[in-house]
Amino acid sequence: MRITIGEFLLDRLKTVGITEIIGVPGDFNLSLLEQVDETDGIRFIGTCNELNAAYAADGYARSRGISALLTTYGVGELSALNGIAGAAAEHVPVVSIAGAPPLYATEDRYALHHTMADGNFSNMLESIGHFTDVAVRLTPMNAVEEIDRALHTCLREKRPVHIQLPSDISHLTVEVPDVPFDATLPTSDPERLESAAERILELFSRAERPVILADLDADRHGFVPALQAIAEKTHTPYAHLTSGRGVLDEQHPLYLGTYNGAGSAPAVREAVENSDFLITTTPRFIEVNSGSFTHELPEEDILDFGDQHVSIEGEHYVGITGLELLDILLDRMPVASARDLPPTPQQPEWTVEVDAPLTQARMWPRLSRFLRSDDVVIADAGTSNIGLSAQTFPTDSKYINSSIWGSIGYTLPALLGSQLASPERRHILFIGDGSFQMTAQELSTILREDLAPIIVLVNNRGYTIERFILGMNSGYNDVANWSYGKLPKVFHPSTTMVSYSASTEQELEEALASIDASGAGAFLEVHLDPEDAPDGLKAFGPMTADFDYGPRGPRNP
Secondary structure (H helix, E strand, C coil): CCHHHHHHHHHHHCCCCCCCCEEEECCHHHHHHHHHHHHCEEEEECCCCCCHHHHHHHHHHHHCCCEEEEEECCCHHHHHHHHHHHHHHHCCCEEEEEECCCHHHHHCCCCCEEEEECCCCCHHHHHHHHCCCCCCEEECCCCCHHHHHHHHHHHHHCCCCEEEEECCCCCCEEEEECCCCCCCCCCHHHHHHHHHHHHHHCCCCCCCCCCEEEHHHHHHHHCHHHHHHHHHHCCCCEECCCCCCCCCCCCCCCCEEEEEHHHCCHHHHHHHHHHCEEECCCCCCCCCCCCCCCCCCCCCCCEECCCCCCEECCCCEEECCCCHHHHHHEEEEEECCCCCCCCCCCCCCCCCCCCCCCCHHHHHHHHHCCCCCCCEECCCCCCCHHHCCCCCCCCCEECCCCCCCCCCCCCHHHHHHHHHHHHCEEEEEEEEEHHHHHHHHHHHHEEEEEEEEEEEEEECCCCCCCCCCCCCCCCCHHHCCHHHHHHHHHCCCCCCCCCCCCHHHHHHHHHHHHCCCCHCCCCEEECCCCCCCCCHHHHHHHHHHHHCCCCCCCCCC
């Protein structure tokens, strides 16, 4: 069968579940965009810039399982690189596609716009290659093979891949296989799978204090349903890292809380560090999810799940698909003997202090009560993420946060992408004013696409997380105080999104009641003192200052 290279690429994207390509048009990708317009079942969503497009593609992939990003050569690719690197750090499968100069110009080393004008056409691929698992320029001879290789790699490794599509080959026809793309992972080596299962079951049968410690890879590789079921079947308690928030059910009586080294609640730390069989999902400890590297996991008695291997007490079993192994364990693990589980903690009664100004200590518990099952909760790095860290999420909710890459401004475009991927779910974004100003223009795309999220903007006049690290009253931590509530109408005059403002508890209560009742999109601006912060942030700031600046570095008063 012969079809054009562009048609083949788009068909493969649709096969893996992508129905939107997010990006920015440019002269080198317009030929492909023409083909998008002619193709049923997939459409292009234009964003305000390439960085925002990359963030949006990241959010889309977290809700859909994979996404597609489209930029143009050089200026577009490098503008998106921060978002691509973030997806790599956070293990998010993004198919990045860049329209490239025509193949003849590349081969003859033309001096062109969007280049260094030196005939070098390898530098962009080399730059992006450091942050992707595949970085390739297509030709008519390699297109079919390389497109399939990139997609397989993206789905298997849960990391970005990058494809350059020269502008003069998108409409060329090539011979393509007449079999559908197979996205399933290879099956396990039978002997290794059985040996690993037997060893795990043996060790688990001896354990008296097993614990599951989940990180973000449990979500990326689809381990969550089996892990939750194993915990419930065997009455195994579980915790998560801060980078694994919301992965397992936080309302279940088996839920222990967040493990963060010395920053953990004592009971959580004791359970994890003294477990005699700790089940992990390839945790990656950085300073912010380990209590500044104070984590102390057991040296032995650890079972670690990867997507293509498992490590049992330090012995690696390769050639294993993690999902297959989990299914076997779920089937064979014994049902726990009947015993009473601890009661699920109940939220205390809430009493509004009518005229009290909003404070971080009171606001976050109230906002957590606004969340409900099946919500997608998105929180920007900094105050919002730390404010929510002490709260528990409803069952079946999803949490999106840049916990490792930590790029502020990520979440507004990520909201766009996630809501495009799962429009049936209620989306709630918590974002600070400084973060919002990084990518504010993408609110216009959200409104243009007639999406209806709830956006809670924390206006505390600047970078509060930075203030608690250094420069509490320094001008470099200030941002301009925009008229935020007017922006929805500025960006989209006919929008149905309603703006609210709250400075007191009563105003917040009234705004939340109205938002809940209306079901429309909402932009809620909450006003807080610049020197107020969640308790976790008050501890995080000095700890970060000590780590960053050393014993002779500057300190806040």
